Amino acid sequence: MAKHETPLLDELESGPWPSFVSDLKQQAEVRAKNEKGVEFQIPQDCVDDLLGVLELSYKHGRTHWKHGGIVGVFGYGGGVIGRYCDQPKLFPGVEHFHTMRVNQPCGKYYSTEYLRKLTDLWDFRGSGVTNMHGATGDIILLGTTTPQLEEVFWTLTHDFNQDLGGSGSNLRTPADCLGQSRCEYACYDTSALCHFLTNEYQDELHRPAFPYKFKFKFDGCPNCCVASIARSDMSFIGTWKDDIRIDQDAVNKYVENDPAYPANAGAHKGKDWGPFDIEKEVTGLCPTGCMKFENKKLTIDNANCTRCMHCINVMPRALKVGKETGLSILCGAKAPILDGAQMGSLLVPFIEVNPDNDYEEITEVIENVWDWWMEEGKNRERLGELIMRQGFQKLLEVTGIEAMPQHVAYPRTNPYIFWKEDEVTGGWERDVEEYRKHHLR
Amino acid sequence: MSSDLLNDKEAAQKAVVDWLEKKAGSKTKFYIKDFYKIFPDDKPREIKKVVNKMVENEILEFWSSGSTTMYGLKGAGIQHSSEGEE
Ligand code: HEM
Ligand code: HEM
Numbered sequence A: 001m002a003k004h005e006t007p008l009l010d011e012l013e014s015g016p017w018p019s020f021v022s023d024l025k026q027q028a029e030v031r032a033k034n035e036k037g038v039e040f041q042i043p044q045d046c047v048d049d050l051l052g053v054l055e056l057s058y059k060h061g062r063t064h065w066k067h068g069g070i071v072g073v074f075g076y077g078g079g080v081i082g083r084y085c086d087q088p089k090l091f092p093g094v095e096h097f098h099t100m101r102v103n104q105p106c107g108k109y110y111s112t113e114y115l116r117k118l119t120d121l122w123d124f125r126g127s128g129v130t131n132m133h134g135a136t137g138d139i140i141l142l143g144t145t146t147p148q149l150e151e152v153f154w155t156l157t158h159d160f161n162q163d164l165g166g167s168g169s170n171l172r173t174p175a176d177c178l179g180q181s182r183c184e185y186a187c188y189d190t191s192a193l194c195h196f197l198t199n200e201y202q203d204e205l206h207r208p209a210f211p212y213k214f215k216f217k218f219d220g221c222p223n224c225c226v227a228s229i230a231r232s233d234m235s236f237i238g239t240w241k242d243d244i245r246i247d248q249d250a251v252n253k254y255v256e257n258d259p260a261y262p263a264n265a266g267a268h269k270g271k272d273w274g275p276f277d278i279e280k281e282v283t284g285l286c287p288t289g290c291m292k293f294e295n296k297k298l299t300i301d302n303a304n305c306t307r308c309m310h311c312i313n314v315m316p317r318a319l320k321v322g323k324e325t326g327l328s329i330l331c332g333a334k335a336p337i338l339d340g341a342q343m344g345s346l347l348v349p350f351i352e353v354n355p356d357n358d359y360e361e362i363t364e365v366i367e368n369v370w371d372w373w374m375e376e377g378k379n380r381e382r383l384g385e386l387i388m389r390q391g392f393q394k395l396l397e398v399t400g401i402e403a404m405p406q407h408v409a410y411p412r413t414n415p416y417i418f419w420k421e422d423e424v425t426g427g428w429e430r431d432v433e434e435y436r437k438h439h440l441r
Numbered sequence B: 001m002s003s004d005l006l007n008d009k010e011a012a013q014k015a016v017v018d019w020l021e022k023k024a025g026s027k028t029k030f031y032i033k034d035f036y037k038i039f040p041d042d043k044p045r046e047i048k049k050v051v052n053k054m055v056e057n058e059i060l061e062f063w064s065s066g067s068t069t070m071y072g073l074k075g076a077g078i079q080h081s082s083e084g085e086e
């Protein structure tokens, strides 16, 4: 029997989708029965109380959670999000119900053994409720009390070789696609770079020093499986400089509808789309119109290709990314809290990914961007908002990057150009006598 | 190069504590940028190191909403509440 009646929450179970309410009820029951004989360190009925307070919030149309608090583990300014219920008398099981963010392994690779250890720990010292994974990529452990925080942290770091992730005004847990470990499209080793920068910027991850949150995400190619372009203040997207590699025989196999060459590697084969049509499905959809298929030969005007990946995705056996690979850096994506949502703007069209010099070219860009944002950013201003406020040109200036055609998103709408003195030959000084030789008073 | 004030660890910490105590009547939690005013000649990343050392030494403590982090003297003000509410 449930501890609290939840008629409003029950409604949420009636739709066609899986419901978190059903999940929470199931977890409440597991804890009530406790068949595994866990020595719960936080109230056994916390999940019942979680459902109870949520029901009350629906009834009142108001939240009963306080926002924020002083919790954390020693020396860390992030990784724990304090949550306290403002109705502790009614719901003592969730008086404290803090969230812990665990830095997920790169590419989200872990063994079932590790997952079991993690969930056992969380059943023992927390509510057992998890979110795999949060938007930042972290493993989210939802709901524990203040005294349990150090205990969980100790076990994570000492027994699981595992760190907390970022929260608050920190560098957030960097996240990457699985990249070269499994994907033939990857233009660089996302996990290696993600892991390196996670270690390199430990201080930024754990000791808040920024005006607000800051996110890094790494995609091995422009398919952007972790959506870095939309979800990170600085996104690192694999790309190539040279030409798309074409295997003309394979192109013709696709055109001939050879069953061993299904479009999109068979990803959409659940429905009959009719015979493959290269004009309609590939060349006609190229966003820059830079492809042609004539006399059984596919040609690409690579100078005009934007590396959108479409043709490669459709005909993966025939087309491959180029050989001179690296990455592009984009800046300023953010969610719509102020001034609307924003995608990243291209800052560095191509940069080498060189582990041998500790990715020096990349860390230099990062640190220049941080220095500017830490100095000029207002409290709670994201990098993307600072770029809007001070201008993309300012970003180019602080990073020492020359403006180039790839930076142009659309023709300028502002007719005024203000030169700086050092940009003008001879500066602002003029020799009046020299001038008067040619121009009468 | 850091300023003399920031380089002198004790003087730097005292400057931070004095400043926070002066403000204590009206506010107990501060953004990292507020500390820049105490060290006008220093780089943000150097100031951050000093302030975070003070957290480690339990002179200061963090307050976090989950999305933003603030700093205050340990034990000062309400320990859990909403942002901007003291
Ligand atoms: C019906 C109730 C709730 C809804 C609809 C809801 C919705 C959401 C959504 C959409 C997100 C972003 C998801 C993501 O980032 O992956 C989120 C994140 C979060 N929620 Fe809730 N939430 C609810 C209740 C709660 C409660 C009761 C708590 C704590 C007691 C909580 C704590 C959090 C935290 C800490 C995060 C950030 C997790 C992360 O790092 O991604 N939420 N919530
Ligand atoms: C490269 C050369 C020139 C540049 C860059 C230039 C630029 C400008 C600009 C920016 C304005 C203000 C426009 C506005 O406020 O709408 C302006 C106005 C004007 N310019 Fe020029 N100008 C140039 C050459 C000339 C020349 C050679 C003459 C005359 C012989 C001239 C006569 C005028 C006049 C009369 C106005 C005022 C128009 C009005 O108020 O409607 N300009 N010019």
Ligand code: SF4
Residues within 6 Å of the ligand: A177, A178, A179, A180, A183, A184, A185, A186, A187, A219, A220, A221, A222, A223, A224, A225, A226
């Ligand atoms: S982003 Fe590209 S490289 Fe990474 S997993 Fe997706 S398709 Fe593969």
Ligand code: SF4
Residues within 6 Å of the ligand: A285, A286, A287, A288, A289, A290, A291, A300, A304, A305, A306, A307, A308, A309, A310, A311, A312
């Ligand atoms: S990657 Fe995109 S832009 Fe480039 S040739 Fe293929 S479809 Fe066209």
